[in-house]
Amino acid sequence: MSAEFSPTLTKRGGPVFSTYEEWVADALVKDEASGAAEWKRTDESDIYDYRIIRRRFEELKEIRETSDAERLLYYLKEGIHGNMAGMGAPKLYSHAKFGTKDLITAYVDEIALALEALDKSSQIDTRHKLDLCRRASMGFGRTALMLSGAGSLGAYHLGVCKVLHDQGLLPRVISGASTGAFVAALLGTHTEDDRRQLFADESLTDKISFQMPTEGRREVDLYDLETLLRNLVPDLTFEEAFEVSNLHINIPVAPQKANQRSRLLNAITAPNAMIREAVLASCAIPGRFPAVTLAAKNHKGERQPYIPSRTWVDGSITDEQPAKRLTRHYGINYFVSSNANPLITNLGELGADTPWGPWVQLQQSMMRQWLQTAYPLVMRSVSNSASLSVLARNWFSVATQEYKADINIMPESRYLRPASFFETLTVEESEALFAEGKRSTWPVVERLRVTTTVSRKLDEILMGHGIDTLIP
Secondary structure, three states: OOOOOOOOOOOOOOOOOOOHHHHHHHHHHHHHHHOHHHHHHOOOOOOOOHHHHHHHHHHHHHHHHHOOHHHHHHHHHOOOOOOHHHOOOHHHHOOOOOOOOHHHHHHHHHHHHHHHHHHHOOOOOHHHHHHHHHHHHHHHOEEEEEEOOOOOOHHHHHHHHHHHHHOOOOOOEEEEOOHHHHHHHHHHOOOHHHHHHHHHOOOHHHHHOOEOOOOOOOEOOHHHHHHHHHHHOOOOEHHHHHHHHOOEEEEEEEEOOOOOOOEEEOOOOOOOEEHHHHHHHHOOOOOOOOOEOOEEEOOOOOEEEOOOOOOEEOOHHHHOOOHHHHHHHHOEEEEEEEOOOHHHHHHHHHOOOOOOHHHHHHHHHHHHHHHHHHHHHHHHHOOOOHHHHHHHHHHHHHHHOOOOOOEEEOOOOOOOOHHHHHEOEOHHHHHHHHHHHHHHHHHHHHHHHHHHHHHHHHHHHHHHOOOOOOOO
């Protein structure tokens, strides 16, 4: 890898593993050596009410094993909560390298077994079982994956998604801004079998790289983006893509003009909009790529402009992580973020788990509030200049966005040259980013598995009866 690009500034020490299984084996050994394994085996902690969880676990197991479906239904109606007795506290996943309290893992697994037993029982009318699952699904909530802008570094997101896909943990709701929009579109326009084959393809990074020509490094241009989309993303509408992939993909786009509002394009808000143009718009960094007129498919199946009077630019400007809109559209309450945006990953490092981390986060929050207060005053002062109004709006939007999720996946490395995010990469550089995306995801896999066990089981049962709770 060239010194010019080199993604490594500082890197955590320790061995580099080639598979998740190798990483898990090493993490378990380290947990034994540090005492974290004993901490996991012991119920007690002041972080959650272990007495309640122990009692509910034993009661639920006893009821399930007696095969009393009526009693099981009653018990489940009052006991499916994601943060029962504080068991969802993030601190419970910071003590060990792998997993959390064995009691919590056993309890959520027992709920999943109980739901499965209830679904198979002939003692309860199907209508009552599905009513329980629908209400529990709404109350327990759902998970979304948010992919940040990443310039040329989209291979990092693919590494993250490969791990989640291979572990059966890829959320069905995925948003992507800028380069993240391309990765979301790539996943959301292919079937499950196609995605499995995609991630098994050893030449994947070769296919998705902005290839560096023989004459040397150059900036990525519009032709590069259009070529990638043409070769890898089928020309589908958002509605057609959902029917193919069973994934809800979401692409934020920002208006070029200051007096217009941003949009989150998906199969709910813009079912007839074409995905390729949406990705191009979300990648249209002002000053680097031209604004894009979106396209749609009309009632005759013909392509036509979508809102022809407006043009759109990079979705990262206004809504890189559209958590509020995802919550409104799909009932999401648990967010996983893959963030390779250098402006954000370095800010994220400031808020890491350090003695001064909470203080830094407080300062960041106060700064966002101050900027939000100052925004109207600044906009009035530049109202006579259209270009300054757009520039000010974009700057304030980027500075005041919330970039934290429940689970934040960021590169272990910190990148040296911001200009490299807009340049072509070698296959080796893309492969290194892909591998780093996988390594960054491994430490959160078990946390995600435990915290989504119940919601995934509810989805499995409902979809087995032909019910998709994500469709309004």
